[in-house]
Amino acid sequence: MKTGNSGSGMKLHRLFLLALCVGLFNAALASAQEAAPPQGHTFVNFVSAGNVVVSPGHSTPVHFTFHVVDPYHVNSSQPLAEELIPTQLHFSLPAEVAIGKLQYPAGKVMSFPFDPSTKLSVYSGDFVVNGLVIAPGQASTGTYTIHGELKYQACDNNSCYPPKKLPFTFNVKVGSGGKAIPKARPTRTSPHIHN
């Protein structure tokens, strides 16, 4: 009888300790989330580049899709004032893959509510940058992870935020005529971008 009570007491004690730990952990987590620096705030997300497969000596279209989080917008690649920062894509490429000329979409013309006379060219919601992935004739077959970076500067209707860089990656399969790429080939990674 005594043993049973003591065992039950120990169990309760352990449960209280567990509860305390869980409570403190939750609080620490909530505190960390609230203290997260605004610098880490996301304005633009990389959605996808699709499935990119190219044969050596050939090229294939690639579509880079990005999403601008509501309620923000970013300047288009050709903003309407010279001091505004254009949206630009940059890549760090291995020797086996090249990216052809990029085609940025036209921006949506808008103005701030406070100044309807000044027109801006912006992207909001989803936007797609088209390009060509080129594999030189001597390119070795394999899967290459390409590192890209989107440079942008976001605003909302009454504030602008410092310029940012969004790093992203996508895979390019260099194969021959749609044949399966040999599993034995290691995945190669392009060098990281350091600016």
Next chain:
Amino acid sequence: MNRNVIVVLCVVVAITGLLLVGKRASKSPESANAAGSAQGAPPPGAGDPAKGSVAPVFELMSIPDGKATKLTSFRGKAVLLNFWATWCGPCKIEMPWLVDLQKKYGNQGLQIVGVAMDDTSDKEIADFAHKMGVNYVVLKGTEKVGDLYGGVDRLPLTYFVDRSGKVVDEIVGLRGSADIEEAIKKTLAQGN
């Protein structure tokens, strides 16, 4: 056993709830209001100088003359401290308002100080300010000074500092010129 589990769950909920409520309550209402000015926007930095506190002092280079300028050199004047950048559209919109307000209230002791948070050259900033007809002091901002003012993670950001160097008001983002003028009047009337 069931009773024990219920007690444990209550303790978890109580601890979490109390700590979260305490954290929320410790936030100033000004910060909460400013954070709500744009849906989904990041809140202003936690280190924003509070109203009534002495504005963090700094020394920055003026543009275009490159003269070291201290905030304290404006003591005795009401200072409108405006963080801006050449790439900031809303900042560009309010610059003509600031030019007019400097003209209107300069003889009453207002000094507008624009702190450019650009990475561009001094010349580009000077050219831009000249193009905008800026008639007030322009300083080249630094990250360190930005940190003193809560990180300056959104622009424009304007502080109103009274003649004794205390923060009277803060405007985050673009608001109407009437709001700025009202804050200037309040600032001119304080700290005498």
